[in-house]
Amino acid sequence: MMTHSDLPLTRDLVLVGGGHSHALVLRMWGMAPLAGVRLTVINPGPTAPYSGMLPGFVAGHYPREALDIDLVQLARFAGARLVLGSATAINPQTKQIHLPGRPAIAYDVASVDIGITSDMPALAGFGEHARPAKPLGAFATAWEAFRDGTGPARIACIGGGVAGVELILAMAHALRQQNRLAQATLIDAGAALSALGPRSIARLQKALRAQQVTVLENAPLAEVTATGLRLQDGREIASDFTVGAAGARPYDWLRDTGLTHHEGALVVTDRLQTSDPDIFASGDCAHMAFAPRPKAGVFAVRQAPVLFHNLRAALSGGRMRRYRPQADYLKLISMGSKTALADRGSRSYAGPLLWHLKDRIDRRFMAKFAALPVMAPPALPQPHAKGLADALGDKPLCGGCGSKVGRGSLRHGIGAHAGAARDDVTPLPGDDAAQLRTGEVTQVLSTDHLRAFTNDPFTMTRISAQHALNDIWAMGAQPQAATLTLILPRQSPALLQRQLAEIMAAADQEMAAAGVAIVGGHTSIGAELTVGFTLTGLCDRAPITLSGARPGDHLILTKPIGSGTILAAEMSGQARGRWVAGALETMCQSQRKAAQILAEEAHAMTDVTGFGLLGHLQGLCAASGLGAQIRFEAVPKLRGAAELAIAGVRSSLFAENAALLPQIQATGARALLFDPQTSGGLLACVAPEQSEMLLTRLRAQGYRAAEIGVMRGPGDGIILRDPPSPPPR
Structure with missing residues (x-):
């Protein structure tokens, strides 16, 4: 019976960003992949923090591991390659996504879910002395290091919206639990909490007073300094840790894509397509012009099933679905301690039970990514030859050197055939490379290849190159020339060309850095990607x-x-x-x-x-x-x-x-x-x-x-x- 892995690849789908929509799409893709599609996800790091649990993490209610969606595990489940890097551009004309340090990644269909940033480049000193609340991962790492410190602590948050109030309450609670809180200040250029109703505002103001947070409204800032903040009226606020939660905005590079945007966010239709129908967008970086809504994670989560369906439809020629956002939604706002406020319309409630409700909702969401099935060995056909179970082993064949033949098998299988056929060749038993003597010159020769253990051909080639070069370095030689041997999986000519371009870019990069010329090679088509190098090197002294x-x-x-x-x-x-x-x-x-x-x-x-x-x-x-x-x-x-x-x-x-x-x-x-x-x-x-x-x-x-x-x-x-x-x- 033919499986998806036996079929050639014909289309590239690239997910830019590991936001909530894309994380759910990856999970759904793993349960229902589309045959013939090579799936790629690009994200700055191997995890993606979940915004709903950030205040609880900041307050100390959750460990860091509870906050993060593990994109490596999710990509493995979905059969996707994970590229670690930050996209810097999308070119709809060439259908390429650019990121630093590697060749552009081509796509047939792409989707963008990169969230927004709270960076404030226009505010003097912000980049040097403050931390934006978004992206969440960098902020969480910085806060964890500060929270684990010692001594009195002064904190400040720029921005009096719901996000800023949640953060300052959580930070103040965490430091009070350690008896470290010396001062906490919330600063807004206008009125704080203006997006909420009067009852919710009153409850959050009470919580701010209980956590000893000073609120400064209508207080525009002039500068962030190494010791705090300076207001435009000359007042100075002391702070050892300053976070920015005001004016969250889309990343600047989205404006340069040529796609229609609204204040930097990509405008999408009710099918979640941008002005280029081959590019989709979701989450906070997308603007729903057909039904404008405030930025909130609930929309990203509910967009995911529609996005998943429409990406498959775009790749297979199917019919798309429309996304219809709800008019309003329940806001559950953490209040520092294990208490939360519920706000919807004119109704407002607060108490510990609401925190436990929020906790249960958040944990249920994260459980979707923790409950991915562990890969089990395939069942053996019946009947089968004796010894098949032992030869297969009790675990999948590992990549890298885990797929190498063991030393015992090598000794018995080829040991008797390892002698030299010429006087000028010295294959010393067990050494890393053979020695070839030409007059007074000693040249070493070695070969190595690796079966792919990552779906990223660029990274796989870099590792294979270093693995092969090590044999030459270990002999004390200077690498000289290399040939490249590739086994490539079945795919369309267009996808084959894309994969070869990434492999050759990596091979050229690594070998050029080692002073090696690639002088030839060989390619063939097989079941999976294998990358190998044969190398020569010259010794200017006796080989080690x-x-x-x-x-x-x-x-x-x-x-x-x-x-x-x-x-x-x-x-x-x-x-x-x-x-x-x-x-x-x-x-x-x-x-x-x-x-x-x-x-x-x-x-x-x-x-x-x-x-x-x-x-x-x-x-x-x-x-x-x-x-x-x-x-x-x-x-x-x-x-x-x-x-x-x-x-x-x-x-x-x-x-x-x-x-x-x-x-x-x-x-x-x-x-x-x-x-x-x-x-x-x-x-x-x-x-x-x-x-x-x-x-x-x-x-x-x-x-x-x-x-x-x-x-x-x-x-x-x-x-x-x-x-x-x-x-x-």
Whole structure:
């Protein structure tokens, strides 16, 4: 039976922004995808904060994790690629979306849901000394850092609308709970809370007095300073943390799209289409000219089903639906403590029960994104051959080095065929690259390819390039030339051209930075994207091999471990988006400068990839005829990797790696020692007296480098030194 994944891709749908409408669209798409569509979502970060829970987070009622919609997990569920970056332009003529640091992303149909910003560039000093309330993510991060500080705190909020009142009440409550609130001020150029009825205004004014918030109305500002704010009448307000919640507006670049806009917001029809029918918009960045409404998250949520239907219709030629917004809606406004106000029309109520109602509504909304199904292995057909279940394993095949053949299989399968056929070629067993001698010149040669573990071909190519380059760096060589080998999934010629353009832009960028010329390559069509590089390099000194380590050498590792565990968890929806984004960023990090620093002093060196840290250390020990002692607590680990390992997450290559050293118990976080790495760090043996100097230089270049152990004498094997057990209580 043919599935969606067996069919070629013919249309690109790009969602710009991870707002509430798009988050719901992604969830609905995962349950009912449209065959032939390649779905992309572009967002500045791996999560999207939910505005409804922001005041509760600010007040301390919710942890940060409760505030964020995890777009990495959501994109995996929807079968979408997530591009981390901020869109800066849309060109309807070329059908391209531009963002910094990578080639433009082409679309057939696009949708914009990027929210609005509370930045106030016209107010002197705002950019340097204040925080806009929107975008929410940056504000939440800044507030969390300030809230976790110590000492008396003075706070101020610019803007006396509902959003500003909610924020100042929440901030004041949080600081009062810590006995830190010294001063709280709400400032508005006009009348505060003018959009509400008199009963609601009176209740919120009472709450402001209870939280010791001073309200300054009809008080236009002149400047934000490092110590507070200065009003136009000369008064100065002290503030250690100033937030702007007034005059929220669409992002400036939307005006430059050529699309019809209203005060910067994209004008949409009742089908949520802009003046270009191939571009849709929703949420706060859209203006419903057919039925104008105030900016509120409730409209974005209710637009989502119509947007989902109409995007599918635009891509498949179906009939579209109309969106009809309600005339009014219930406003539930947090009041700092676990009390809320309900306002609708002329009616107004307040009390703890309303906060619990709001809490229940918000949690129910967020539960939609927390209840995504965990991917399970496909059922085996009946009947099937003996051994099929064992060969398939109990988990999906991980990407990256998790799809590499294990060391045991390699030894038995090709070990007898690894000898050189020429005297001028030296394929030293286990080394990272073969040596080719031409007169007095030594050239190294290596090849590597990776099966895609991210749907973003640009990021995938960057990681594949660094992964391949590491073999050359580990030999102390300077990369010289590369050929590129690609297996591309079935797709229309137009989509194939787009994907190739992104791949080649990434390949050119990474190889040019390494001083490498791409001199050729090969492409073919297959089931999934695979990116590989074959590289040559030149040595201006004797190559660094595995065999030069000396007893007493310190072991330096230049990157944290755990990428295999995080990739395995991401495939099954168990990894947090921030962990995945951090792992991808680390895998993109070049080891060029690290290799240049270490090559001056390293006695032996390798890169840590598919066999895991201890597997590659075992190869180094075998070649040098030595043992080693590792301090597990000193080994740097990717954020989230230890938590996932303790929870039992394992890459598909883990078991074969762990079998290489059965004397070391690979349980809990220690399983990371056998975790297959993609574009991992360099592992170098250096003289003890050089270790600290090298670490200082590596860290100055941005590497999370650490001294993780020491080489020991022959026959000692590999010893794992555990941290001391905590004393009994």
